[in-house]
Amino acid sequence: MSPKDLKVLFVCAEAAPFATVGGLAQVAYFLPRALKKLGADVALFMPKYGTISEEKYHIEPLLEGLMVPTDAKDGPSELECNVKVRYGGKWEPTVYFLENHEFYEMRGNVYGYKDDPVRFALLSRGLLEFVRAVDYRPQIIHANDWHTGYVANYLRRKYEKESEFRAISTVFTIHNLKNQGVFDFRYASPMDFDDGKSMPASLLGETIRKQSALKRGIIYSDLVNTVSESYAREIMTSEYGEGLHDLIKELRDKFFGILNGLDYTDFDPSTDHVIKKSFSTKTLAARVENKIDLQKEFRLEANPSIPILSYVGRLAEQKGLDLMKEILPSLLNEFPVQVIILGTGESRYRDFFANLEKEYPGRVGCHLLANFTLPRKIFAGTDIILLPSRFEPGGIVVMEGMRYGAVPVVRKTGGLSDIVSDHNPADNIGNGFSFRSYSPLSFFGAVVRALEVYKNKKSWYQLVSRVMREDFSWDKSAIKYLDLYERAIEFRRDRQGSVINPTLE
Numbered sequence: 001m002s003p004k005d006l007k008v009l010f011v012c013a014e015a016a017p018f019a020t021v022g023g024l025a026q027v028a029y030f031l032p033r034a035l036k037k038l039g040a041d042v043a044l045f046m047p048k049y050g051t052i053s054e055e056k057y058h059i060e061p062l063l064e065g066l067m068v069p070t071d072a073k074d075g076p077s078e079l080e081c082n083v084k085v086r087y088g089g090k091w092e093p094t095v096y097f098l099e100n101h102e103f104y105e106m107r108g109n110v111y112g113y114k115d116d117p118v119r120f121a122l123l124s125r126g127l128l129e130f131v132r133a134v135d136y137r138p139q140i141i142h143a144n145d146w147h148t149g150y151v152a153n154y155l156r157r158k159y160e161k162e163s164e165f166r167a168i169s170t171v172f173t174i175h176n177l178k179n180q181g182v183f184d185f186r187y188a189s190p191m192d193f194d195d196g197k198s199m200p201a202s203l204l205g206e207t208i209r210k211q212s213a214l215k216r217g218i219i220y221s222d223l224v225n226t227v228s229e230s231y232a233r234e235i236m237t238s239e240y241g242e243g244l245h246d247l248i249k250e251l252r253d254k255f256f257g258i259l260n261g262l263d264y265t266d267f268d269p270s271t272d273h274v275i276k277k278s279f280s281t282k283t284l285a286a287r288v289e290n291k292i293d294l295q296k297e298f299r300l301e302a303n304p305s306i307p308i309l310s311y312v313g314r315l316a317e318q319k320g321l322d323l324m325k326e327i328l329p330s331l332l333n334e335f336p337v338q339v340i341i342l343g344t345g346e347s348r349y350r351d352f353f354a355n356l357e358k359e360y361p362g363r364v365g366c367h368l369l370a371n372f373t374l375p376r377k378i379f380a381g382t383d384i385i386l387l388p389s390r391f392e393p394g395g396i397v398v399m400e401g402m403r404y405g406a407v408p409v410v411r412k413t414g415g416l417s418d419i420v421s422d423h424n425p426a427d428n429i430g431n432g433f434s435f436r437s438y439s440p441l442s443f444f445g446a447v448v449r450a451l452e453v454y455k456n457k458k459s460w461y462q463l464v465s466r467v468m469r470e471d472f473s474w475d476k477s478a479i480k481y482l483d484l485y486e487r488a489i490e491f492r493r494d495r496q497g498s499v500i501n502p503t504l505e
Contacts, residue, residue: 003039003482008032009138010093011045011127013120013147014110018052018095021110023260023396024144024175027227030263032093034478043138045127047104047119048084048097059086059097066098066133068126070203079203081126098126116147116182117209121200124150124213128159137164140485142171146181149217153200156220166496169488172221176393177235177242178318180214186243196247218247222488225256227394228415232257240391240414254491256484259418260394261474267376267403269468274373275380279405281465287380287405294381297374298365300338307454308338309447310382310406312375313397315345315353315368320388320411325352326440327447332360335451340382341366342374379404384450388435388443392416402467407460408432409446419472423463425453431467 014021015028032042052059063083070079081100088094099105103119113119124143128151131137143151152170159165185194188210196215201207218224226232234240236249248255269287270280276293279286288304295302309331313319331337341353341364350368357364367374375397379385385401387410395415398408402419410416412434423430433450435442454460 003035004041006039006140006482006485007041007138008035008140008142008485009043009045009127009131009136010142010144011123011148011151012144013047013123015044015046015095018046018057018097019049019110023394026396027173027175027260028144030261030266030474031478031481033091033263034261034474035481036088036091036093037475038478038482040482042093043088044093044095045123045130046095046097047123048082048099049110050105050107052097054084057086059084061085062096063130063133066126066129068122068129068203071200072202072204075204079122081122083130096130098123098130100126114182115209117211117213118203120147120213121150121203121208124148125154125158125203127151128154128165131165131168138168139489140169140171142173142485143217143221144173145175146179146212146214146217148172149213149215150200151217152220152222153213153216157199167492169485169492170221170223171484171488172217172224174214174218174224174226174235174393177214177226177240177244178391180212180242183210183212185212185215215244215247218244218251221254222491223254223256223484224251225258225484227258227260228418229257229259230417231391231393231414234391234414258477258480258484259415259472260396260399261477262396262399262403262472264403264471264473267400269380269404272376272380274376275404276377279380281468284405284461284465284468287464290377290381291383292381294340294377295338297377298340298367299362300340300365301362306336306338307384307451308340308382309384309386309409310340310342310378310401311386312342312378312401313387315343315349317346318390318392320390320438320443321349323388323438323440323443324386325349327444328356330444331447332356332363335448337363337451339364340378341368342371342378344368344370375400376404379406382406383454384409384447386447387411387416388438389413389416390438395419399472402431402470402472405464405468407450407463407467408434409443409450410434411438411443412436423449423453425459428459428462431463431470 014025016025062085066081067078084097086095277289357366379401385406392414420432421430433446435446
C-alpha cells in the first residue's frame with residue numbers, strides 16, 4: 001500500500017506543543033510529521049485541556065453537541081462534548097481537540113486525578129463518536145498508552161455490529177508498561193480482578209476505575225508495539241512484565257518493537273542557537289567552547305581537560321539513580337571528574353544531589369528544576385551522558401545526547417540495548433559503554449572504561465565523531481510504522497466477516 005493511500009488517526013493524552021508532560025508528547029509531535037512527510041494522511045485526536053490557548057494555536061470550533069454515551073443505569077446516559085480543530089499544513093497534521101468542561105477544561109493538569117480512568121475512557125469513546133458524526137473513516141487508529149487502551153475495546157465490543165467500524169484497524173503503542181493508571185492492578189483483590197474481556201463499564205460508575213485499560217488495549221488491538229525491539233522482548237518476562245507478562249507471551253505474535261526516533265532538524269548542533277558554539281563532525285574542535293560555557297554555567301572549574309559526566313532526566317528509581325548514589329562519591333574521590341545533574345522528581349534523589357553539590361564545590365553542579373533549554377547545553381558540552389536505568393522502554397535522552405557528541409554510559413536494557421553498542425578500542429568500533437548487571441560495581445566499571453578511553457584524545461575524538469554520525473531519525477522509524485500499519489490492515493482484513501470478537505479467537 002502506498003503511504004498516499006493511508007489515513008491514520010493518532011490518539012493520545014498529550015502532544016507537544018499543546019500539552020507536554022513526558023516523552024509521549026514528543027512522539028505525538030514528531031511521528032505524525034514524519035509520517036506526513038512520507039505521504040500518509042495523518043491527524044491527531046486529544047483532549048482540549050483548559051491550559052491550551054485557542055488564540056495562540058489558532059484553534060477553531062468544528063462540532064458542537066457531540067453526545068458521548070455513558071452506559072450509565074443511574075445518571076445521565078450521555079455526556080455533551082465539543083470538538084475543535086487546528087488545521088494542519090504540508091508537513092503538519094490536523095489536530096482535533098475533544099472539549100468537555102468538567103473533565104478537561106476545568107483541570108489544571110493533564111494527569112493526577114482520581115477520575116483519570118473516566119477522563120480517558122471519555123476520550124476513547126468520544127473519538128469513535130467523532131468518527132461517526134463527521135463521517136471520517138481512518139484505516140488505522142493508532143492509540144498510545146493506557147489512557148487510550150479503551151479505543152480498541154469500545155471498537156470491538158460496542159461498535160462491532162456496525163460495518164463501517166469493523167474495517168478500521170487498530171495499533172496500540174505501549175510507551176511504558178509500568179504506567180497502568182491510578183489503580184494498582186498488581187494487588188487487586190479477586191473481587192476487583194479484571195480479565196480485560198468483559199464489556200467496558202459505565203463511565204459514571206466505580207467499576208471503570210478498576211478496569212485495566214492497558215490490558216484491554218493489548219487484548220483488543222490488532223497489533224501492539226513498544227518503543228524499542230528489546231523492550232518488546234523484555235516485557236514477556238516477570239522482571240519487566242509488570243504482572244502482564246503471561247498475557248503478552250500468549251499474544252506475542254502481535255507484538256512488535258519500533259525504536260523511537262529523533263528529529264534531526266530540531267536537534268542539530270550545527271544550527272542550534274541555544275548552545276554557545278555550533279559545531280558538526282567536521283568542526284568537532286569547536287565543541288570545546290560549549291564545554292567551557294557549560295562549566296561556567298554550573299560554576300565548575302573551567303578546564304576542558306577535565307571529563308564531565310552528566311545526567312539529564314527524571315529523578316526516579318526507574319532511571320537507576322540508586323546506582324548513581326552508590327558510585328558518584330567514589331568517582332569524585334578517585335578520579336578528576338566533574339558531575340552535572342539536571343532534573344526534578346523524588347525528594348530522596350534531590351536531597352542527595354543537592355548535598356553532593358555542597359560536598360564537592362566546583363566539581364558538582366545541579367539544576368534540580370524543570371528546564372527546557374539547559375539539556376541541549378549539557379549535551380553539547382558534556383563528555384559522558386549517564387543512564388544506568390533499571391528499565392528503559394526507549395532511551396530518547398541518550399539519542400539527544402549522542403546527537404550533540406555526548407558518549408553514553410548505560411545499562412544494557414530496553415531501548416538502551418538497541419541504541420548503544422559497546423566501544424571496542426582494538427577494532428575502534430561501537431558508540432558507547434554499557435553494563436548488564438544492575439549493580440554499583442558493574443556501573444562503576446563501565447564509567448571507568450569510558451574514562452580510560454577519554455585519556456587517549458585521538459581515540460576519544462573518533463568515538464565522539466562516530467556517536468554523532470549515528471542515525472536515529474524519525475524518518476527511519478516512520479518507515480517501520482508504515483509497515484506495521486500495513487500488517488494491521490491485513491490482520492483486520494483477514495478477520496473481517498469471520499471473527500469479530502477477540503474473546504472468541
